[in-house]
Structures are given as C-alpha cells and as structure tokens.
Amino acid sequence: MWAIVKKDLAVLLRRPVALIVTIVPALVLVLVLLLEAGAVGSYPVAVVNLDPGGAAASTLVGDALGYNGFRARTMTAAAAEAAFGRLQVAAVLTVPAGFSAALAAGLHPAVTWQVRNFNLDSTNDLRRGLPDVLSAFLRSGAAGPDPVRVALRETDLHAHEPSLVAYQLVPVLALLLLQAGVVNAGLGAVAEWQTGSVKELLLSPVPAGAVVAGKVAAGVLAAMAVGLVAVGAGLAAGLLVPPPPAQAALTLAAMILLATFAAGLGVAIAAGLRIQDRVVPVSINLAFYLFFLGGGITALAYLPEWLHGVARAMPLTYATALLRGALLYGSDPAAGRRILVLALFAVGGVAAGIPALRRGIAH
Amino acid sequence: MNGLRGAAAVLRNDLALARAEPLATILAVVLPLNFLVLFMLFALSGGRVPAALYVPRPAAPGSAQMVTALRDALTFDLRPVPTRAAATDQLGRGEAVVAITVPPDLAPGGDGPAVLAFTLDNENADFADDVRRALPLALLSFTAQQPGGLPVGWREVDTYRSDVGFLAYIAVSLLTVSILVGGLLTGGRSVAGEWERGTIKELLLAPVPPWAVVAGKLGAGVVQGLVSAALVLGAVIAAGAHPASWSDLGSVAAVTVLALVAFLSLGLAAGSLMRRVNSVTPLAFAVGLPLFFISGPFGPLGWSGAAASVVARVFPVAYANAALQHAFHGYWTLHGGAALVWPVLAAWTAAALAASAWSYGRAAAPH
Amino acid sequence: MTPDAAQALDVRGLEKRFGAFAVLRGLDFAVGRGEIYGLLGPNGSGKTTTLNLISGLAEPSAGTVRVFGLDPRRQAAEARRLLGVVPQETALYEELTAERNLAFHAELFGIPPGQRPARIAAMLELAQLTERGRSRVSTFSGGMKRRLAIARALLHDPQLVYLDEPTLGVDVQARRAIWDYILAMKAGGRTVLLTTNYLEEASALCDRLAILDRGRLVAEGTPAALKARYGESVVEAELDRDAPATLLQTLRTLPGVREASAEGPRLSVCIGAGPGSEPAPGGAALAPFLQAVLASGCAVRHLSLREPALDEVFLALTGRGLRD
Structure with a gap:
C-alpha cells in the first residue's frame, strides 16, 4: 500500500494539471470573494457643501467624511456632477445653501442624496448609509437636542468579529481540501486506466483493498499538504486566528476527515468515468456544488428554508462550521458532534470508493 | 473558391x-x-437579513410603529416570535442573524429614552454592519413619525426610474x-x-x-x-x-x-x-x-x-x-x-x- | 488532372538545415511513374524530413523537389491534389465515424458532392470496412485504423501516394492486407513512396530502394542489386563446444572474411568484399573456414551457407550503433 501512496504522490507532483485543477478554482474563488467584498463594501461618494460657512453643515460634512460605510470626499457642485456623470462616484450628498441657518430656525431643511441606482444591493447600501450619517449628526447636538428617543443596545455573540474576507476564506479552505482530495485521488486513479498501468496493479500480488487504500491515502496526503499551506497563509496574513491546542487538534482532525471523504469520492468518480477529460470537470463541479450547498458563500441563515435541509446533508457544512469556530472565533461548542458527522462522511466516501475501484480493476 | x-x-x-x-x-x-x-x-446574502422579532405584549402603539419602521428599513426579513427565548433559539440554530426586542412601552413622547435591544450573530463584520446600519434608518423613520419629527430631512434623487x-x-x-x-x-x-x-x-x-x-x-x-x-x-x-x-x-x-x-x-x-x-x-x-x-x-x-x-x-x-x-x-x-x-x-x-x-x-x- | 512530367518525383541537391544542424545533405533521387520506391534509414536519418519537403510542409534550405513537375511549395494546391499521404500516426478523428472521416477528406479535396457517396463506399470496400463505416473510429483496432488511413489517402485518387511506416504496429494479417493494397496501387498505375523499418517489407514491395543515413543517400537500387553489391555470403556453423577466442581471431584474418562472431557454440562468419570492391563468392571461402575450425580442435555439427538478408546490407551501410 505504501508503494502505491509513494508512486501516486510522485506522479501527482509531476503532473501540472493536478496542481492547476486543485489550486486555480480556489484561487479564482478567493479573487471573486475579494472583489465581491470590495464591491459590496464602501462606494465612492461625493459630498457637496453649499453652506460653507455654516457650523451645522460643517458637522454634517465631517460626519459624512468620517463614515465607514462609504468613501466620501468633498467636491464642488460642478466637480461632483462631472464625477457622477463619469461614474466615478456612486452618489452625491448635497448640503443646500443656508442649511445651518434653516436648521437653527427650525425650518426642517433637507439634504439631497443623488443615487446611481444601478441595482438594489448597491442602492440599498447607499440608502441605509445616509440615515446612519444623519443619526450621528443628530447625536452630535449640532441640530439641537437629539430627537431620537430610542437607544440601541447591541449584544454580540462573538467577541472577535472577522472581516468578510476572513469569514469566506474558511469555506474556501474547506473547498480546497475537498477539491484537492477529489481531484488528486481521482487523477491518481484515472491515470491507471489512461496509461494502461492498471495492468501493473492487476498483475502485482497486492490485494485490491490495499490499492484503494493507497490511492485514498495519496489523495488525503496531497489534500492535507495543500490545506495546511493554505491555513498557514491565512494565519500569516492575519486573517485567521491561531487556535488553542485543543482547537488545533480538532481543526486537523476535521481537515483529515474531509480530505478522506473527498479522496474516496474522487476514486469512485475516476473508477466510474475513467477519462481525465471527464473526471476533471465532473470533480470540479461536484466540489463546487458541495461548497455552494454547504453554506460556502453565505451564512446558512440567509438561505431559504428548503436549502437548510440540503445543507445538513453536506459535509462541508460541518467542516466549515468547525473550522470557523476554531480559526475565527477560538471555539466551537458543537465541535464533538461535527467531528462525528465528518467521520461518518469519511467512512461513507471511502466505502463508495472501494467497490467502485474494485469493479474498475476487475474489468 | x-x-x-x-x-x-x-x-x-x-x-x-x-x-x-x-x-x-x-x-x-x-x-x-x-x-x-x-x-x-x-444575492441572498446581499438581500434581507433574517431577524427574529420579539415584541412583548401588550404593546403600545409606538411599538407597532417601530415594527413598521424596522420592516421598512430595506434590510430585515422580520420573523415575529412569541417569546424572547424563541428569538434566542432561532439565533442559536442559525435560522436568524439578529434577535430584536422591541420595548412594549415605546409610547410617543415618552419620558426617558427607551432601549431597542438586539443580539447579533456577528459572524463577520460585513453582515453585522448591514444590521448596524439599518437600525438608525429604522430609528429615524420612527422618530420622523413622532410629534416634532426630525429637524432635518433628506430627499433621494434616483438616476433611473426603477431599481433593478x-x-x-x-x-x-x-x-x-x-x-x-x-x-x-x-x-x-x-x-x-x-x-x-x-x-x-x-x-x-x-x-x-x-x-x-x-x-x-x-x-x-x-x-x-x-x-x-x-x-x-x-x-x-x-x-x-x-x-x-x-x-x-x-x-x-x-x-x-x-x-x-x-x-x-x-x-x-x-x-x-x-x-x-x-x-x-x-x-x-x-x-x-x-x-x-x-x-x-x-x-x-x-x-x-x-x-x-x-x-x-x-x-x-x-x-x-x-x-x-x-x-x-x-x-x-x-x-x-x-x-x-x-x-x-x-x-x-x-x-x-x-x-x-x-x-x-x-x-x-x-x- | 493528368500530370505529364517524365518523373513522378524528382529530388535534386536537397538540403535541410535547422540552424547549424544539417538534417539532409544533398539528396538526389527520382521516382518513376508507377514505381514503388522505398526510403530506408535508421531513426533520425532524414526520412520524415524528406517526406515533409516533398509534401511542401517544410521548405528546403537548398535544392529542389518536383512532384510531377510541380513545385510543392509554389504550386501547393495542384501538387497536393496529386499527393495522397498516409502519415505514420494514423491521425484520424477518432470521435467520428469512418464515413465522416472520409467525407471530411472528400470535402477538403473538392470531390464533387454527387461523387462523394460512391467514392466513400468504394474506399470503405477497399479497406474492408464497409460494415463499420458508421462506427466511431475509436472502436477500431490498429489494423483497421491503418486501413482507413490508407483509404482516406486514396479517396481523392492521388497519383503519388506516400506511406510513412504503413505497417508499424499492425498484426500479420493486416500487414498482408496493406501490402496487397500497395501492390494494387501500383497495378492501378499509381506511384508509391514508402518508408519502412521492416526490410522484409521493403524487399517484398519495392521496385527500388534508397538507404538514407545521416542525411545522405548511401545506396540506391533494386533490392537484389543492393544485396549483390553490398551484401556478403553468410556461413553459419554450430560447433561441438563454445567457439574459442583464438578461433575467432584466426577466422578474421582469412581472406574475404569481414566479420566473425560467436555466441556459445554458434559461429557466424560474413564473407564478401567491402563497399566499392568486387564481391567474392561465398563458396570460395568455405575451405579455409573449415580448416581453421578443425585446427582449433572443434568439430562441426551443422553448417550452412546462405544469401545475405537486406537487414545485413542495411546494418553494413548504417552501422550497429543505436540512433535514438
């Protein structure tokens, strides 16, 4: 069995397609998440102050410039109009002339919020932003006593609040493990048919079970190597939090179990399809759907009710939750149950791979 | 040819x-x-935030106004629950991202400031900020309906007639x-x-x-x-x-x-x-x-x-x-x-x- | 189109260099109409380059190629209609059916649509693939693919067919069938140029042979003439014990002996003249050979004298060193 592990790993290391197929989809996904995080984050906004001498106007402009929900900068009316026309800013906040005086006189002046409403997501972000700025303005007392008579009291479930990128990085890490396991074990198995070396295995005195175990083990090792590098990179970049020893052990166990499930699945797919050109796209797509449906993109709470049931049947759901607990929040109260579920998935994956490869070898 | x-x-x-x-x-x-x-x-994650909403009964008319303001805050998919524990449960099961408790005594023109408490599953800053930024909008909308209203208003000018x-x-x-x-x-x-x-x-x-x-x-x-x-x-x-x-x-x-x-x-x-x-x-x-x-x-x-x-x-x-x-x-x-x-x-x-x-x-x- | 040049193929002073490396160094040969002409040579001798130059896929560094009087570079379209090519790798669209492969060739070579079905059917019949015309090529054996590749090359009725290693990797039956096609082409008036590593095949098929080595033509002629000119008689003997080293040394000093070798009790002695000198009759060397064996104290159990094989001519001209 060890001979098969060594041989498969040596072949995989010399096979650029394996590395490309393993890493490129995950890298693309990281890029997507970074861009998506950037796109939904802070939009460029112009602030035009037509009441330059007014104290209240000045406070409001300051609040807008300091707001963390968009990137505001002051402009003249003409410059703002030009920037808006050239799509360089998403919105223009205009404080009208005589704003401060009107406010002092109790005349209820209104600011103008010109919005490029391309789509509801970006537009609603902007629509929520201005009241947030105005709330700060009212709280400052620049408009007299704060008329808002309701206070907000926030209780957070997590002491550490990761960025969206860090949050999304964890399921991408799980996807990477899944992909690396499925693809590498799959390519290792399919190569036997494509190169005809399956005969070498058939004619050797090694039992079929050891062949399967060897291929799965090679897939797991390859996946773990990729996964540990990714965790290391996440820790080095400060996106992930170094877990305490117990959590680190759980993290490692979850990664191994997920990789084992993936490698078993990869062997089963390869034995069924037997052509690299089919195994690669099927593996990538399968891994992606396991990722999508396992809450890879968003928190499960945002998904429709019927998808919750589907997500519960996905190993990635449990791996992601456990890894987020360990690598983002420092603990996961349900870690034990999740490890157990992942172990069942791992057994299931290998159980699917063994008969498929045995049948494949026998044919 | x-x-x-x-x-x-x-x-x-x-x-x-x-x-x-x-x-x-x-x-x-x-x-x-x-x-x-x-x-x-x-689109789902950029859409409505699932929110468990608890309003103790009996509630004053002001509380109903606050629920309307929350509903109109462009953010929440409000799911009323009968008890505070039910709201916490939804949060624990990952079915809600925020549990909001609207005080029953939000009477218009009440004396001291009332408290709108919310527990947030702040899994990441982006999702959490969506909630944090939506609540001021709800509070301003609520206040605008109260006697005296808001000292300042805003007028939104959309570039295109309808939102895509x-x-x-x-x-x-x-x-x-x-x-x-x-x-x-x-x-x-x-x-x-x-x-x-x-x-x-x-x-x-x-x-x-x-x-x-x-x-x-x-x-x-x-x-x-x-x-x-x-x-x-x-x-x-x-x-x-x-x-x-x-x-x-x-x-x-x-x-x-x-x-x-x-x-x-x-x-x-x-x-x-x-x-x-x-x-x-x-x-x-x-x-x-x-x-x-x-x-x-x-x-x-x-x-x-x-x-x-x-x-x-x-x-x-x-x-x-x-x-x-x-x-x-x-x-x-x-x-x-x-x-x-x-x-x-x-x-x-x-x-x-x-x-x-x-x-x-x-x-x-x-x- | 009926070409009217005297020669089917005329190659003069052909040279091909890749940088400082010369693949062909002044090649001259001509192939007459209706002739089967074989190009032989070890790996890297320049056979494939020669074929690429003939078909216009490569440009000569010097010299000329004429296919029925046409320049395959400047008169490419006309020359290609006269050429049928069976490359070494069968190079078929394996995902498609045999019929579709032939139909594509027919379309590319401008066979009128009305004539295509009949031509395709005829070629499938020639290749004995009529029953499998609608099967995917990926389901064919190596021999079937080779036959289909030949059928494809003949589809547009070329006047000069070149086949690059036509029987490489096929079984004995398929090889025989391919030989029959090649002989049938000749009978049909076509000119055939083939490269092969099987010297038995060259002997059986070719009217004339050229042996290439290191980019030069080292011999040309009919198979019989080549054997007679360069070959040796071969004396093979089986002794009653292993041949002693002293015997081999003695044998090598005998007049007319060019090579003596032994494997255990089996002794092999090549007798003949070197290139350029008159060949010696093999029988004349038998007596001194036997005397030397007996003098060494060995007895002869079995003795034979045979004509040289083309393999031995080939090795004598190109040496035994591996060229890969």
Missing part, C-alpha cells in the same frame, strides 16, 4: 466533432449556470462569462486537438489556404457559442433580466457575436501556439475567470476601488459587460457609453482575428 469550400468543410467537421465530444459546449453552459447559483447566493434587482443585474454577466470562457475553450481546444491527434496534417496537406481553416473553425465556434449563449440567455431571463426591446435583443446578439469571434480567435491563437489540449483548457479558465471577475460583474468598474479595474479597461470583457447591461437595463455602466464600447469591441475583435490568422498561419507555414 478553394478557400470557401475548405472553410465550409472545416466548419462541418468541427460541428460533427463538437456533437461527438461536446465538452467545450457543455462547459460554456455549465460554468455560467454554476455562476448563476453562486450569484443567487450572493441585484440578481437581475449580476445575472447579465453570465452571458459574458459563457462567451469568454466558452470562446477561449472552444477555439483553443479545436486547434490544439488537431495537433494533438495529428490530424493537423490532414488540414495542412489539403489544397485549401490556412485562412480557410481559421474561418471554418471560427464559424463552427460561433455556432456552438450561439447555442450556449441562447441557453444561458434563457437562464438570465429566468433570473429576472430581459432585454428591454427587440432592438436591445439585437444589441445582445451583436455583442455576443463580436465577443465570441474575439474570444474564439484568441483561443485559436493560443491553441496554435500551445498545441496541447491539456494546456489550453486550464489556460482558458486561468485567464478567463480572473479577467471576468475584474471586469465589473457586480458593479461599475472602479466603484470597488480595486486597482484591477484599470487592468480591466484594457480588455474587451468590461466593454462586453457594459454593452449587455445597457441592452438589458437601459443604462451604461461604463463612462463613454456606446461611442466608446462598440468601437473598442470591434477593434478587439479585429485584432483577435488578426492574431488567430497570424498564429495559425505561422504554425502551418513550412519550417
């Missing part, structure tokens, strides 16, 4: 090959459909990714396949000029690409976006054909240079996908502040995206509009055609 006959023969043969092994065509459809699922999930849904907006770019990756894959695999299986000799030794082979392969690629694009267009329409008029549908067709020819040509050029299917396939993804994602599928170039948008302006993908957004939603997401977008697309197509003819001609020339 030899050339046209040869081009027709190559076109027919490539279509027969595509029918026999439709991997590139399948990928050109499956990939955007995968992205549709991805985008739907993005997030999914309808981002779904349009599915066509772009289908054309981009599908074109690169089909073009690249088509010519690299000839080298790999040795059938390039059949083409080189036939009494037809090299341009005929390129034209035939492009023609077959356009047919396959149009089939894929039609299927993807169906998915885009199902996602809620559709061309505003027949002439806009004509624009969609024009962008599709221009961009297809451009990306097929670039694929053909890559295939002629690399001559290996296993090289051009990952190249199509490795080049196509990042290029797609920096070219403004989620919003106008530059809004995200990414330096990548400068790079994106060099390539035709951003212009194809912009032309499609215009055809579907009637607005230009790229400054310069039609006067910029169409000439850039046409120039890229011409340049890509020249590149494919040159690289195939070079590969086919006697050495």
Whole structure:
C-alpha cells in the first residue's frame, strides 16, 4: 500500500494539471470573494457643501467624511456632477445653501442624496448609509437636542468579529481540501486506466483493498499538504486566528476527515468515468456544488428554508462550521458532534470508493 | 473558391466533432449556470437579513410603529416570535442573524429614552454592519413619525426610474462569462486537438489556404457559442433580466457575436501556439475567470476601488459587460457609453482575428 | 488532372538545415511513374524530413523537389491534389465515424458532392470496412485504423501516394492486407513512396530502394542489386563446444572474411568484399573456414551457407550503433 501512496504522490507532483485543477478554482474563488467584498463594501461618494460657512453643515460634512460605510470626499457642485456623470462616484450628498441657518430656525431643511441606482444591493447600501450619517449628526447636538428617543443596545455573540474576507476564506479552505482530495485521488486513479498501468496493479500480488487504500491515502496526503499551506497563509496574513491546542487538534482532525471523504469520492468518480477529460470537470463541479450547498458563500441563515435541509446533508457544512469556530472565533461548542458527522462522511466516501475501484480493476 | 469550400468543410467537421465530444459546449453552459447559483447566493446574502422579532405584549402603539419602521428599513426579513427565548433559539440554530426586542412601552413622547435591544450573530463584520446600519434608518423613520419629527430631512434623487434587482443585474454577466470562457475553450481546444491527434496534417496537406481553416473553425465556434449563449440567455431571463426591446435583443446578439469571434480567435491563437489540449483548457479558465471577475460583474468598474479595474479597461470583457447591461437595463455602466464600447469591441475583435490568422498561419507555414 | 512530367518525383541537391544542424545533405533521387520506391534509414536519418519537403510542409534550405513537375511549395494546391499521404500516426478523428472521416477528406479535396457517396463506399470496400463505416473510429483496432488511413489517402485518387511506416504496429494479417493494397496501387498505375523499418517489407514491395543515413543517400537500387553489391555470403556453423577466442581471431584474418562472431557454440562468419570492391563468392571461402575450425580442435555439427538478408546490407551501410 505504501508503494502505491509513494508512486501516486510522485506522479501527482509531476503532473501540472493536478496542481492547476486543485489550486486555480480556489484561487479564482478567493479573487471573486475579494472583489465581491470590495464591491459590496464602501462606494465612492461625493459630498457637496453649499453652506460653507455654516457650523451645522460643517458637522454634517465631517460626519459624512468620517463614515465607514462609504468613501466620501468633498467636491464642488460642478466637480461632483462631472464625477457622477463619469461614474466615478456612486452618489452625491448635497448640503443646500443656508442649511445651518434653516436648521437653527427650525425650518426642517433637507439634504439631497443623488443615487446611481444601478441595482438594489448597491442602492440599498447607499440608502441605509445616509440615515446612519444623519443619526450621528443628530447625536452630535449640532441640530439641537437629539430627537431620537430610542437607544440601541447591541449584544454580540462573538467577541472577535472577522472581516468578510476572513469569514469566506474558511469555506474556501474547506473547498480546497475537498477539491484537492477529489481531484488528486481521482487523477491518481484515472491515470491507471489512461496509461494502461492498471495492468501493473492487476498483475502485482497486492490485494485490491490495499490499492484503494493507497490511492485514498495519496489523495488525503496531497489534500492535507495543500490545506495546511493554505491555513498557514491565512494565519500569516492575519486573517485567521491561531487556535488553542485543543482547537488545533480538532481543526486537523476535521481537515483529515474531509480530505478522506473527498479522496474516496474522487476514486469512485475516476473508477466510474475513467477519462481525465471527464473526471476533471465532473470533480470540479461536484466540489463546487458541495461548497455552494454547504453554506460556502453565505451564512446558512440567509438561505431559504428548503436549502437548510440540503445543507445538513453536506459535509462541508460541518467542516466549515468547525473550522470557523476554531480559526475565527477560538471555539466551537458543537465541535464533538461535527467531528462525528465528518467521520461518518469519511467512512461513507471511502466505502463508495472501494467497490467502485474494485469493479474498475476487475474489468 | 478553394478557400470557401475548405472553410465550409472545416466548419462541418468541427460541428460533427463538437456533437461527438461536446465538452467545450457543455462547459460554456455549465460554468455560467454554476455562476448563476453562486450569484443567487450572493444575492441572498446581499438581500434581507433574517431577524427574529420579539415584541412583548401588550404593546403600545409606538411599538407597532417601530415594527413598521424596522420592516421598512430595506434590510430585515422580520420573523415575529412569541417569546424572547424563541428569538434566542432561532439565533442559536442559525435560522436568524439578529434577535430584536422591541420595548412594549415605546409610547410617543415618552419620558426617558427607551432601549431597542438586539443580539447579533456577528459572524463577520460585513453582515453585522448591514444590521448596524439599518437600525438608525429604522430609528429615524420612527422618530420622523413622532410629534416634532426630525429637524432635518433628506430627499433621494434616483438616476433611473426603477431599481433593478441585484440578481437581475449580476445575472447579465453570465452571458459574458459563457462567451469568454466558452470562446477561449472552444477555439483553443479545436486547434490544439488537431495537433494533438495529428490530424493537423490532414488540414495542412489539403489544397485549401490556412485562412480557410481559421474561418471554418471560427464559424463552427460561433455556432456552438450561439447555442450556449441562447441557453444561458434563457437562464438570465429566468433570473429576472430581459432585454428591454427587440432592438436591445439585437444589441445582445451583436455583442455576443463580436465577443465570441474575439474570444474564439484568441483561443485559436493560443491553441496554435500551445498545441496541447491539456494546456489550453486550464489556460482558458486561468485567464478567463480572473479577467471576468475584474471586469465589473457586480458593479461599475472602479466603484470597488480595486486597482484591477484599470487592468480591466484594457480588455474587451468590461466593454462586453457594459454593452449587455445597457441592452438589458437601459443604462451604461461604463463612462463613454456606446461611442466608446462598440468601437473598442470591434477593434478587439479585429485584432483577435488578426492574431488567430497570424498564429495559425505561422504554425502551418513550412519550417 | 493528368500530370505529364517524365518523373513522378524528382529530388535534386536537397538540403535541410535547422540552424547549424544539417538534417539532409544533398539528396538526389527520382521516382518513376508507377514505381514503388522505398526510403530506408535508421531513426533520425532524414526520412520524415524528406517526406515533409516533398509534401511542401517544410521548405528546403537548398535544392529542389518536383512532384510531377510541380513545385510543392509554389504550386501547393495542384501538387497536393496529386499527393495522397498516409502519415505514420494514423491521425484520424477518432470521435467520428469512418464515413465522416472520409467525407471530411472528400470535402477538403473538392470531390464533387454527387461523387462523394460512391467514392466513400468504394474506399470503405477497399479497406474492408464497409460494415463499420458508421462506427466511431475509436472502436477500431490498429489494423483497421491503418486501413482507413490508407483509404482516406486514396479517396481523392492521388497519383503519388506516400506511406510513412504503413505497417508499424499492425498484426500479420493486416500487414498482408496493406501490402496487397500497395501492390494494387501500383497495378492501378499509381506511384508509391514508402518508408519502412521492416526490410522484409521493403524487399517484398519495392521496385527500388534508397538507404538514407545521416542525411545522405548511401545506396540506391533494386533490392537484389543492393544485396549483390553490398551484401556478403553468410556461413553459419554450430560447433561441438563454445567457439574459442583464438578461433575467432584466426577466422578474421582469412581472406574475404569481414566479420566473425560467436555466441556459445554458434559461429557466424560474413564473407564478401567491402563497399566499392568486387564481391567474392561465398563458396570460395568455405575451405579455409573449415580448416581453421578443425585446427582449433572443434568439430562441426551443422553448417550452412546462405544469401545475405537486406537487414545485413542495411546494418553494413548504417552501422550497429543505436540512433535514438
């Protein structure tokens, strides 16, 4: 069995397609998440102050410039109009002339919020932003006593609040493990048919079970190597939090179990399809759907009710939750149950791979 | 005459090959459909925040006003629960992101400040900030209805008459990714396949000029690409976006054909240079996908502040995206509009055609 | 089109260099109409380059190639219609059916649509693939693919057919069938140029042979003439014990003996003149050979004298060193 592990790993290391197929989809996904995080984050906004001498106007402009929900900068009316026309800013906040005086006189002046409403997501972000700025303005007392008579009291479930990128990085890490396991074990198995070396295995005195175990083990090792590098990179970049020893052990166990499930699945797919050109796209797509449906993109709470049931049947759901607990929040109260579920998935994956490869070898 | 006959023969043969092994065509459809699922999930996470709402009974009229203000805060999918414990349970089970308790005594003109308590599953800063930013809007709306109202108001001026849904907006770019990756894959695999299986000799030794082979392969690629694009267009329409008029549908067709020819040509050029299917396939993804994602599928170039948008302006993908957004939603997401977008697309197509003819001609020339 | 040049193929002073490396160094040969002409040579001798130059896929560094009087570079379309090519790798569209492969060739070579079905049917019949015309080529055996590749090359009725290693990797039955096609082509008035590594095949098929080595033509003629000119008689003997080293040394000093070798008790002695000198009759050397053996104290159990094989001519001209 060890001979098969060594041989498969040596072949995989010399096979650029394996590395490309393993890493490129995950890298693309990281890029997507970074861009998506950037796109939904802070939009460029112009602030035009037509009441330059007014104290209240000045406070409001300051609040807008300091707001963390968009990137505001002051402009003249003409410059703002030009920037808006050239799509360089998403919105223009205009404080009208005589704003401060009107406010002092109790005349209820209104600011103008010109919005490029391309789509509801970006537009609603902007629509929520201005009241947030105005709330700060009212709280400052620049408009007299704060008329808002309701206070907000926030209780957070997590002491550490990761960025969206860090949050999304964890399921991408799980996807990477899944992909690396499925693809590498799959390519290792399919190569036997494509190169005809399956005969070498058939004619050797090694039992079929050891062949399967060897291929799965090679897939797991390859996946773990990729996964540990990714965790290391996440820790080095400060996106992930170094877990305490117990959590680190759980993290490692979850990664191994997920990789084992993936490698078993990869062997089963390869034995069924037997052509690299089919195994690669099927593996990538399968891994992606396991990722999508396992809450890879968003928190499960945002998904429709019927998808919750589907997500519960996905190993990635449990791996992601456990890894987020360990690598983002420092603990996961349900870690034990999740490890157990992942172990069942791992057994299931290998159980699917063994008969498929045995049948494949026998044919 | 030899050339046209040869081009027709190559076109027919490539279509027969595509029918026999439709991997590139399948990928050109499956990939955007995968992205549709991805985008739907993005749209879901950018949509309403599931919120467990507890209002102790009996509640004062002011509390009802606050619930309305929360409902109108563009953010929450409010799910009323009978007890505070039920709200906490929903939060614990991951069915809600925030549990909000509206005080029962929010009487208009009450004495001291009332407290609106909320427990937030702050799994990440972005999702949490959506909640944090929505609550002031609710409080301002609530206060505006109270005697005295707000000392300051705001007037929103929207640029376009109606809002386009997030999914309808981002779904349009599915066509772009289908054309981009599908074109690169089909073009690249088509010519690299000839080298790999040795059938390039059949083409080189036939009494037809090299341009005929390129034209035939492009023609077959356009047919396959149009089939894929039609299927993807169906998915885009199902996602809620559709061309505003027949002439806009004509624009969609024009962008599709221009961009297809451009990306097929670039694929053909890559295939002629690399001559290996296993090289051009990952190249199509490795080049196509990042290029797609920096070219403004989620919003106008530059809004995200990414330096990548400068790079994106060099390539035709951003212009194809912009032309499609215009055809579907009637607005230009790229400054310069039609006067910029169409000439850039046409120039890229011409340049890509020249590149494919040159690289195939070079590969086919006697050495 | 009926070409009216005197020669089917005329190659003069052909040279091909890749940088400083010369693949062909002044090749001269001509192939007459209706002739089967074989190009032999070890790997890297320049056979494939020669074929590429003949078909216009490569440009000569010097010299000329004429196919029925046409320049395959400047009159490419006309020359290609006269050429039928069966490359070494069968290079078929394996995802497609045999019929579709032939139909594509027919379309490329401008066979009128009305004539295509009949031509395709005839070629499938020639290749004995009529029953499998609608099967995917990927389901064919190596021999079937080779036959289909030959059928494809003949589809547009070429006047000069070149086959690059036509029987490489096929079984004995398929090889025989391919030989029959090649002989049938000749009978049909076509000119055939083939390369092969099987010297038995060259002997059986070719009217004339050229042996290439390191980019030069080292011999040309009919198989019989080549054997007679360069070959040796071969004396093979089986002794009653292993041949002593001293015997081999003695044998090598005998007049007319060019090579003596032994494997255990089996002794092999090549007798003949070197290139350029008159060949010696093998029988004349038998007596001194036997005397030397007996003098060494060995007894002869079995003795034979045979004509040289083309393999031995080939090895004598190109040496035994591996060329890969």
